[in-house]
Each structure stands twice: as structure tokens, then as C-alpha cells.
Amino acid sequence: MKKRIRHKTILLMNISLLAFGGAYAGANVTGSYLYNLSDFGGNIPYDWSRLAVDRERDEVYVLYKNYINVFNSSGMQVYTFGDDEYLGHIIDVAIDRKGDILLLVYENTKTPVLIHCNFRGVPASKKEISDLYPEFPGFRPNRMIYRNGNLYLASTRQKKIVVTDPDGNFREGYDIEPMLELSEEEKKKVIDIEMIGFSVDSDGNMLFTIPVLFKVFILSPDRKLAYFGKPGGAPGKFGILGGVIRDSQGNFIVTDKLKATVMVFDRDYNYITQFGFYGLRPENLVAPDDIVIDRDNRLYITQGRRRGVSVYKLTYD
Amino acid sequence: MRTLKLSLVIVAAALITFGFYGTSQAFHSGGVAECGGCHSMHTPAPGGSFLLVGTDQSSTCLSCHEHAGDTGPSSYHISTAEADMPAGVAPLQRTPGGDFGWLKKTYSFTVRGTTTTEDGATHGHNIIAVDKGYAVDPVNATAPGGTFPSAQLACNSCHDPHGQYRRLSDGTISKSGAPIIGNGSYNTSATPAAGQAVGVYRLLAGAGYTKDGITFNGVPAAKTPSTYNRTEATTQTRTAYGVANTGGHETWGNWCSTCHPDMHSTGNYVHPVVEGLGSTIATLYGQYVKSGDMTGTLASSFSSLVPFATNSSDYTALAALAVNNDSQLGGPGSSDQVMCLSCHRAHASGWEYGLRWNMEGEFIVYNSLYPGTDTTPTVPQFARGRTSAETGAAYYDRPVAQFASYQRVLCNKCHAKD
Numbered sequence: 001m002k003k004r005i006r007h008k009t010i011l012l013m014n015i016s017l018l019a020f021g022g023a024y025a026g027a028n029v030t031g032s033y034l035y036n037l038s039d040f041g042g043n044i045p046y047d048w049s050r051l052a053v054d055r056e057r058d059e060v061y062v063l064y065k066n067y068i069n070v071f072n073s074s075g076m077q078v079y080t081f082g083d084d085e086y087l088g089h090i091i092d093v094a095i096d097r098k099g100d101i102l103l104l105v106y107e108n109t110k111t112p113v114l115i116h117c118n119f120r121g122v123p124a125s126k127k128e129i130s131d132l133y134p135e136f137p138g139f140r141p142n143r144m145i146y147r148n149g150n151l152y153l154a155s156t157r158q159k160k161i162v163v164t165d166p167d168g169n170f171r172e173g174y175d176i177e178p179m180l181e182l183s184e185e186e187k188k189k190v191i192d193i194e195m196i197g198f199s200v201d202s203d204g205n206m207l208f209t210i211p212v213l214f215k216v217f218i219l220s221p222d223r224k225l226a227y228f229g230k231p232g233g234a235p236g237k238f239g240i241l242g243g244v245i246r247d248s249q250g251n252f253i254v255t256d257k258l259k260a261t262v263m264v265f266d267r268d269y270n271y272i273t274q275f276g277f278y279g280l281r282p283e284n285l286v287a288p289d290d291i292v293i294d295r296d297n298r299l300y301i302t303q304g305r306r307r308g309v310s311v312y313k314l315t316y317d
Numbered sequence: 318m319r320t321l322k323l324s325l326v327i328v329a330a331a332l333i334t335f336g337f338y339g340t341s342q343a344f345h346s347g348g349v350a351e352c353g354g355c356h357s358m359h360t361p362a363p364g365g366s367f368l369l370v371g372t373d374q375s376s377t378c379l380s381c382h383e384h385a386g387d388t389g390p391s392s393y394h395i396s397t398a399e400a401d402m403p404a405g406v407a408p409l410q411r412t413p414g415g416d417f418g419w420l421k422k423t424y425s426f427t428v429r430g431t432t433t434t435e436d437g438a439t440h441g442h443n444i445i446a447v448d449k450g451y452a453v454d455p456v457n458a459t460a461p462g463g464t465f466p467s468a469q470l471a472c473n474s475c476h477d478p479h480g481q482y483r484r485l486s487d488g489t490i491s492k493s494g495a496p497i498i499g500n501g502s503y504n505t506s507a508t509p510a511a512g513q514a515v516g517v518y519r520l521l522a523g524a525g526y527t528k529d530g531i532t533f534n535g536v537p538a539a540k541t542p543s544t545y546n547r548t549e550a551t552t553q554t555r556t557a558y559g560v561a562n563t564g565g566h567e568t569w570g571n572w573c574s575t576c577h578p579d580m581h582s583t584g585n586y587v588h589p590v591v592e593g594l595g596s597t598i599a600t601l602y603g604q605y606v607k608s609g610d611m612t613g614t615l616a617s618s619f620s621s622l623v624p625f626a627t628n629s630s631d632y633t634a635l636a637a638l639a640v641n642n643d644s645q646l647g648g649p650g651s652s653d654q655v656m657c658l659s660c661h662r663a664h665a666s667g668w669e670y671g672l673r674w675n676m677e678g679e680f681i682v683y684n685s686l687y688p689g690t691d692t693t694p695t696v697p698q699f700a701r702g703r704t705s706a707e708t709g710a711a712y713y714d715r716p717v718a719q720f721a722s723y724q725r726v727l728c729n730k731c732h733a734k735d
Contacts, residue, residue, distance in 0.1 A: 047450060048385035048398045066403035089406055091388055106388055108706065142388045157391050188505065191392050191544060192344070196384060211381060212344045214351070231351045233358035240354060240380045257380040258371065259357055278372075286372065287380055287448050302385070304448040305372065 028317040029251060029264045031275040031299065033283035037062060037069075037309040039077040044069070045306035052145075053292040053300070054095040060292070060300055061101075062309060063093050068101075068121065073294070075311055081121035088113070094146040096166045100124075102151065104144040112140055114168045127168045129153070135173050136160055147200040154208070156195035161206055161219070172221070174206070179225045180213075197243035197255070197290070209241035209254070216244050216254055216265075228252075228269035236263065236271030243291035245299075247314055255288040255301060262288060262301065262312070275312070276301075285310060344381070347506075347516025348480040348497035354381075355478070374478065375446035375471040383417075383449060390546040395664060399450060407667065407703075407710030412546045413556045413621070415441060415662035415671065419711075420451060422667075424702025426690075435677075435701055441665025444471055462579035469529040474576075475522055475663075482523035482536055482565075483514035488632065490523055490536055490565025501632075503543040504639040508632075521572070524565055533575050535567030538630055540639040547641060549713035553621040555645055557638035560591075560654055561630030569626055569656040580657075589655060594625065594731070596651040601733040603648040608721035608735040618648035622673045622712065623730040626654040655731070667703070667711025674712070674727045677701060682724035687717050 036043040037060070050063035058073040063082075066089065070079040082090055088105040091112075095101055103115040103123075112129040133139050139160060141153040150171065153162045159176040182190060197209035197216075206219040214231040215238075229238050239258030246252055250267040260278035262285070265271055276285035287304030294300070297314040344350045355377050356368040371377035384391065385398035390411040397408040397418035408418030419440040426433055436455065443454035445468070454467040465474070472478070483497045484490055486509045494514065500506050501515030509515050517523060523536040538559035545554055562568050570590030574581035582589040594602070602625070603615030628650065629635060638645045661671045668675045675681050678688075678699045686692040689705025700708060709717065725735040 047400060048383075049400050050386060064400050066406075089403070091386070112388070140388055142386050156386070157388075185499075189346075189500075189543075194384075194392050214354075231353045233353050233356065235359070237353065239357060258355065258377070287376070289385060304376070304450075306450065 029247075029249075029272050030315045030317075031262055031264070031273070031312045032315065034298065034311045034313050035075050036282070036307075036311065037071050037075050037077070037300070039069075043308045044077070046302065046308045047306045048287070048289050048304055049302050049309065050092055051290050051292045051300050051302060051309065052093045052095060053294050054099065055295045056095075056097060057099060058294060058296070059095075060294065060309075061093050061095065063090060066090050068093055068103075073296075073298075079120075087115065087123065091142050092144040094144045094151065096146050096151075097149065100166075102144065102146065102166070104141060104153070114144075116167070129168075132164065132168050133162050133170055133173065135170070136162060136175075143198045145198070145200050148202070148204060150200075150204070152200050152206065154195065154198045154206075156198060156208070159193075159195055174219060174223065176208075176217075176219070176225075179219070179223070180210075186213075196241060199243065199245045199292070201246040205246075207244045207246065207252070209244050211238075211241045214238045214241065216241065216252060228265065233259070235274055236265075242287075242289040243301075245291050245293050247293055247297055248295070249316060253291060253293065253299065253314075255285075255291050257287045257289060257304075260285045260288060262291070262299065264314075276310075282310075345480055345500070345516070345520065346497070347500040347502075347520075348483065350480070372447040373445060373471065374473045375444045375451065376448035378472040378478075379446050379449045379451075390548060392546060394546065396449065405704045405707065407707040410546055411548055411554075411713050412664070413541060413554060413662070414664040415666045417441065417444065417451065417665050419665040419667055422707075426697045426700065426702040428698045433701075435669060439669045440667065441662065441671040442470060443467065444474075445469075446471075460576040462574075462577040462581075463531070465531050465576040466529055474528050476520045477522050477526055478520070480516050480520040482517040482521070482526075484517055484632070485509060485514050486511045488564060488630070490517060492523060492525065502539075502541055503545075504540050504636040505543045506540075506636070524567075531575050533567070533572065535562070535565050535572070537561070537567055537569045537572045538632065538635065539569075540632060540635040542639050542641040544641055549621060549715055552641055552643040553619070553646075554641045554713075555619060555621055555639060556624065557635040557645075558624060558626040558656060558658060559630055559632075559635045560626050560628045563630075566630065568654070569658055570654075573657040577657075590657055591654055593628070593652045594649050594655055598655075598731050599649045599651045599653065602731055605730050605733055607719070608723060608725045608729065610721065611733060615648040617646045619646040620727075620730060623659055623727050625649045625659055626656045628652040628654060667707065675699070675701070675708075676726055676728075679725055680723055681712075681726060682717055682720040682722065685717060685722040687712075 046064050052061040060071045062069045068082040069077050072078050088107040092104040099119045101117040105113050114127045115123050116125045117123050141155045143154040145152045151164045161174040163172040195208040199207045204221045208217050215227045215229040218226045239256050242255035242257045244254045252265040254263045261274040261276045263274040288301045290302040292300050299312040301310050369377050383396040385400045387409050408416035410416035420437045423437040424435045481492050484501050498513045502518050517536040518539045521536045522533040526533045538561040541556040568591045603618045604611040604613050606613040683693050683699050687705040687708040688699035692705040729735045
């Protein structure tokens with residue numbers, strides 16, 4: 001009888017696993033809305049802007065229409081630059097440990113260059129990307145992240161990542177596409193299989209989403225590729241993926257543009273919670289996309305509908 | 318023990334059925350996509366419709382088909398995010414249908430003391446996508462030449478979001494029947510075997526598809542290269558438009574006239590569509606190279622700035638023409654047809670009325686330069702507020718040397734009055 005009960009327990013556990021996608025019994029995580037990034041005129045109506053975080057100085061950078069706006073830890077704009085035409089078309093921004101600003105720029109909208117600026121955004125040096133990485137000819141990055149002394153340049157369309165030192169000198173390169181182990185059918189449409197979200201965690205793992213596969217991928221520095229995610233409307237399943245980052249607890253934080261939510265998964269990819277949801281109230285989200293996190297576990301999330309950048313605070317029980 | 322085995326079997330079966338990696342392909346795959354990609358069973362938009370989470374249908378489409386952070390033409394994106402279009406920077410996508418981002422590019426310029434504003438809304442079809450900043454046409458209450466309400470215009474006005482229309486193995490179009498095995502739009506798409514079907518070109522609306530008082534009578538035939546969103550700086554992207562009007566098909570002109578009936582030349586005194594070019598026009602098309610240069614040959618005369626409909630309903634033949642490497646540059650025969658898309662892009666373009674070239678001045682190239690506020694400031698009527706980079710982008714990055722030093726409008730590709 002005892003054995004029978006144990007077997008029934010296992011059966012119930014397995015059914016629960018299937019029904020709830022492996023509900024997590026660990027720490028609860030709560031996302032609470034704080035405010036939107038603002039200036040003295042109120043919320044700034046960005047629409048799917050680009051974000052970068054300066055963890056050393058608790059500042060957040062927003063790139064929008066070639067302007068870079070800097071916000072303090074209270075979400076108020078404190079500085080802006082980028083309107084100089086000679087800089088070219090700014091695609092992404094990163095901040096190194098010293099507070100110098102790195103710009104990924106396309107000159108004449110064609111040639112990618114890395115511009116090293118001082119903390120005021122005044123250019124000090126410039127390097128052409130194509131000169132730097134002969135291993136990846138034609139490399140056209142559109143994302144750039146500084147983390148732990150490394151600069152990560154990603155081409156989400158080409159599905160390639162290059163790691164350099166802060167001066168842009170090559171350290172490592174990753175060609176993602178062969179790692180995906182695509183089916184023959186998927187290979188026929190590989191051009192549509194595009195990375196969208198991109199970030200780097202504190203251990204140097206590179207995180208990205210591929211919406212048409214409904215998956216979050218985790219690429220470790222030693223080239224091991226893990227992934228999780230399934231399509232669906234139930235909590236913990238994905239509609240249209242946006243960005244992905246990891247918090248200080250190792251949880252994965254994922255935005256879903258279609259469901260208008262921020263989803264939290266633990267380090268074993270178990271779904272924990274979601275928050276945000278579609279709506280026009282301040283705490284709601286519309287088409288959330290890019291996401292960054294500061295060292296105080298504040299999430300900064302870009303949205304559509306010119307709703308700007310919403311800031312949430314993660315707390316843990 | 319039997320219970321334990323049963324439970325493990327259930328788990329294993331489920332994992333096999335649903336998989337860890339999944340079997341998702343490129344989402345639509347010629348037919349109805351992953352339901353959860355557009356609808357939410359449990360968290361739809363409050364007060365919304367169809368269990369969509371986006372504010373409206375087009376916003377839902379653009380959740381995927383627009384992406385902030387692009388640096389150039391990118392796969393299935395058909396709209397450039399506002400964040401990526403600062404002043405002086407053109408929209409980035411180069412699909413045959415054009416980039417909806419042009420609708421947001423409003424230009425002002427001053428000629429002889431008079432300032433003119435060219436509203437971005439004049440650049441194409443004003444789809445309504447509230448989440449992405451696309452609003453109703455501010456001028457036309459209905460489709461020009463028709464009654465379709467502008468306030469209802471969305472991606473699904475022309476495209477069947479569920480992709481139900483399919484091309485069967487016998488070439489006919491049906492809304493049901495044989496299962497769709499994949500995309501049917503590309504030169505590389507599979508040919509459906511007996512008992513199979515492929516999706517119709519671009520999931521376009523077919524016979525019986527009704528929206529806000531208008532009903533389509535069939536789908537038009539075409540094929541496009543599998544890599545279609547690309548610069549044409551070195552080679553052209555040739556979409557092979559066909560002529561088919563039986564078996565669930567409709568010609569391109571008739572299909573467009575579903576919403577724009579008074580623009581169609583049947584019964585209306587307008588430029589002909591759905592008519593053979595005739596030998597005179599076809600010959601001129603073949604000879605025309607650029608203003609003042611009629612030395613071309615028919616075999617290399619195709620221009621994606623002035624495409625025509627090949628008089629064929631044979632998808633295999635159309636697929637052979639749909640290339641992006643300039644290996645198929647043959648011009649038209651006398652029975653090939655002029656159509657709406659010969660002059661207009663379906664989504665939007667860099668020019669008024671979604672035209673493929675600037676019709677608002679006599680020169681589209683001036684002094685061997687693309688007109689721009691930076692290159693031709695003394696003749697602002699040709700740049701119309703654009704930078705030369707934006708003008709070049711509107712011509713899909715063709716080297717300006719492909720045109721005459723003082724190139725006239727491309728009506729002349731067929732009419733050769735320059």
C-alpha cells in the first residue's frame with residue numbers, strides 16, 4: 001500500500017509538472033512599478049528605444065533618434081548628447097568601468113565604427129569594425145554591451161557575437177547559427193530566424209531570444225548553448241519574445257511583446273511569475289521590448305505606443 | 318509499479334509530443350501561424366478584440382515585423398522603428414512592397430519663398446497601428462477611388478492573417494482542402510504534390526475575403542526571391558508578378574481595384590492597367606536605359622523601379638524569373654501587362670502616393686547627384702526636404718551613375734519622352 005501511495009504521488013507530481021510547466025517552489029519574486037524615465041516636463045514618450053546601464057554610477061542611458069539621454073538613479077534626465085551630425089547614426093551605446101562612453105555608429109548609414117567618447121560624449125577615438133574582426137568579414141553589429149571588462153558586439157541578423165576588449169581588440173567570436181541545430185525546414189528560412197533580445201550576465205553568459213523559435217537561449221563563454229521556452233498563452237509560455245536579462249539572483253527576466261508582460265524564470269528555467277500586462281495605466285505595459293537591470297534590481301523596460309521607459313523594482317521573499 | 322510506469326509514459330509522451338526544442342519554423346509557413354503568436358487565451362487586451370493582446374491588428378503584426386535596432390534591411394521587417402529614423406536617416410527596409418516607416422517621414426522645403434510640407438502620410442497606405450504610431454489617413458476618409466473606410470485600414474485589410482488561401486497542386490486557389498505544407502511566395506518554395514498545397518503569395522486576401530464592405534474576388538499570382546529585403550546597390554530584386562484570373566486568381570489590377578475601383582481603367586478614364594503593353598511600349602521599355610539613352614536591349618532591360626506583370630500564370634515560370642542576382646533582366650513582351658505595382662509600392666515608398674520614383678519634379682537625378690538638402694540646395698524642388706542619402710534610399714541604394722546626369726521621371730521607361 002505504501003508503495004502504491006508513493007507511485008500515486010509520483011503520478012500526481014508528474015501531472016503537475018506537465019500542467020504547470022514545472023511550477024517553482026523557490027523564492028517569490030515581485031515586480032513593482034516605480035516610475036517612468038522623465039525630464040522636468042514629465043514622462044518622455046520614447047517608442048522602443050535602446051537602453052544601457054552604467055552599474056558603477058547608477059545611471060541609465062537611453063538612445064533614441066540619435067540622441068543619448070542620461071538618467072540618474074531617480075529616473076530624472078541629467079544629461080543629453082548626440083545631436084552632432086558628424087557622429088553618424090548611433091546604433092547602440094555602452095559605458096565602460098571608467099565611465100567612458102562607447103558608441104556603435106554607422107557612418108553614412110553603411111560603415112560600422114566604434115567611437116570611444118569621454119564621459120561627456122565627446123569623441124576621443126574611432127575604429128572601423130570591419131578592420132577589427134577579419135574572422136567575421138562583413139560583420140555588422142547592431143548591439144553592444146560592456147560587461148566585466150569585455151565589450152560584446154552582436155549582429156542579431158547575422159547571428160554572430162564578437163567579444164573584444166574595451167578598445168575593440170578581438171578576443172573571441174561566436175557564430176550562433178550552426179549551434180542552433182536547426183531542422184532542414186528551419187534552415188530553408190534561416191534568414192527569418194533572427195535574434196532579438198541580447199544581454200550578457202555577470203558570469204559572461206550571452207543571453208538572447210529568437211521569437212520565431214519561441215525560445216530564450218543562453219550561450220556560455222565555453223560555447224555551450226542552452227535554451228528554454230514554449231509558445232502559448234498560459235503563464236510561462238511565450239507569445240512574441242522581446243528582451244532577456246538576468247537579475248542578481250540568477251533569475252531570467254523576459255519581456256513578451258504580445259502578452260505585454262515581464263516574465264520571471266528561475267535559474268533552472270522554471271516559471272515564477274509575471275507582471276505588467278497590457279493596459280494604459282502607469283503600471284501596465286504596451287509591447288515591452290528592450291530591458292536592462294541595474295545593481296539595485298531595478299528593471300528598465302522600453303515600450304511601444306510612445307509610453308516611454310517604465311521602471312520596476314524586483315523584490316524577493 | 319504499473320502506476321509509476323504509466324506516469325512515466327505520460328511524461329515521455331508529452332515531451333515527445335510537445336518537445337523541448339519545439340518544431341516552430343518561420344512562424345507563418347504559408348498558412349495559419351502559431352495561434353499563441355498573435356492571440357492570448359488568458360491575457361488578452363482588456364476591451365480588445367479577437368483575444369489579441371496588441372491594441373489593434375496591425376500593432377500585433379508589427380510586434381514581429383518591426384524591430385528597433387536594425388541597421389539595414391532585415392529579413393521579414395516591413396517597418397522601421399521610429400527610434401532608428403532620426404532626422405536625415407531614411408527608413409531601413411528595402412522590401413518590394415516598401416517600408417511603412419516612410420509614412421512617418423514628413424519633409425518641409427522652401428521654393429521661391431513658399432514653404433511646402435510633404436506629409437509622410439502621403440507616402441503610402443496608412444495602416445492604423447496605434448502601438449507603433451501609425452494613424453488613420455488624415456486626408457482621405459475612404460480609399461481613393463473607392464469606399465473602403467480609411468479608419469479601418471490595417472494589415473489584415475489586404476493580407477489574410479490566418480493564411481487560409483492556398484494554392485493546390487493543380488494550380489488553383491482554395492480556402493480549404495489540402496493542407497498547406499509551406500510558404501508559396503518564394504522562388505525556392507516547394508511545388509505542392511497531389512494532396513498538398515502551399516500558401517498564396519504573401520497570404521493575400523482571396524475570393525470571398527470580406528472587410529468593411531469590400532470583398533476580394535481572388536488572389537494575384539507572383540513569386541519573389543527568398544531573400545527579398547535587401548539593398549539593390551549591386552543587383553536588383555526582381556519580384557515576378559504574373560497574370561492569372563482563373564481558378565481563384567485575380568489580376569493585380571483587379572485585386573487592387575477591390576478597394577480602388579475608380580482607379581481601374583475599365584470604365585474609367587485613367588492610366589490603363591491589366592492591359593497588354595503592346596509592341597510599341599514593350600519596345601521602348603527594352604530600349605530605354607536612362608534619359609537620352611535608348612541603346613538598351615530587351616534581354617537586359619528589366620528595372621525593379623518599373624516592374625511589369627509577366628503574362629503567365631505558371632508559377633514555375635514566375636519562380637524562374639524571381640531572382641536577386643540580375644540573372645533574369647529580360648524586359649516585357651507585348652502581351653505582358655502594366656499594373657498598379659508598375660508605378661506604386663504596395664506598402665509605402667519614399668515618394669508621394671507610394672510611387673517608386675519622385676513625380677513632383679522633372680528631375681530625379683540632378684547634376685549627377687541624388688537631390689538632397691546637402692547636395693542640391695539651389696534646386697530644393699527636387700530634394701523636397703530630403704538628404705541625398707534619403708533620396709538614394711528611396712531608390713533602394715542604386716548607384717546614382719545608373720541614371721542619367723539629369724535623369725527625368727521614370728514614366729519615360731515606357732513612354733520615352735526624354
